[in-house]
Amino acid sequence: MKEKTIDYILRATWQAVARMYNEEASKYDASMATGFALLSIDKEGGTPSTSLGPKMGMEATSLTRTLKSMEEKGLITRKKNPEDGRGVLIYLTPFGKEKRDLSKNTVLKFNEAVKAHVSDEKLQHFIEVAEIINELIVDKNIFTTIEHSEAKGELVNQTQS
CATH class of the missing domain: 1.10.10.10 (Winged helix-like DNA-binding domain superfamily/Winged helix DNA-binding domain)
Incomplete structure (x- = not known):
């Protein structure tokens, strides 16, 4: 699956x-x-x-x-x-x-x-993850982080070729 x-x-x-x-x-x-x-x-x-x-x-x-x-x-x-x-x-x-x-x-x-x-611990983890997702979105760090990572990956791939 x-x-x-x-x-x-x-x-x-x-x-x-x-x-x-x-x-x-x-x-x-x-x-x-x-x-x-x-x-x-x-x-x-x-x-x-x-x-x-x-x-x-x-x-x-x-x-x-x-x-x-x-x-x-x-x-x-x-x-x-x-x-x-x-x-x-x-x-x-x-x-x-x-x-x-x-x-x-x-x-x-x-x-x-x-x-x-749901245990208190699991609920706390859920809240923490939700807060991180919200922060990433508010700070506009979702696609900039991915683009940055992809750019680094492409650079590494290009130098390895």
Whole structure:
């Protein structure tokens, strides 16, 4: 059997997690994106709409659709930012806070289930590997490192010929 690549394992695992969360959220007429947004909005002080997308890693168009749906369901309200008249703050309604607690409990149940089946040591290694992958990506060291290694390999191969 072929060895699976790291990106394949990450993608397949994330898709399974997303499917699981969406199945659970559908029981409450919601989605994983809605739950994630509820958890990303400051419970008391609200959150600027411009910081929500980057915080969630979501594109503006997807975020706009999610926020519109959340507003229609009475989960959030939008108010002008008193410090910046051009900006908008997103606040949770009482109903939104209730659904936020439900989302938080769902995430905690997932964490508990994983922790029940994975040792603390293995979980710590997983977290460390994920942090290294994120650092490599943020620092743009994925392809530069490979290109550098390949260039060195080609140079060695050329001199050996």
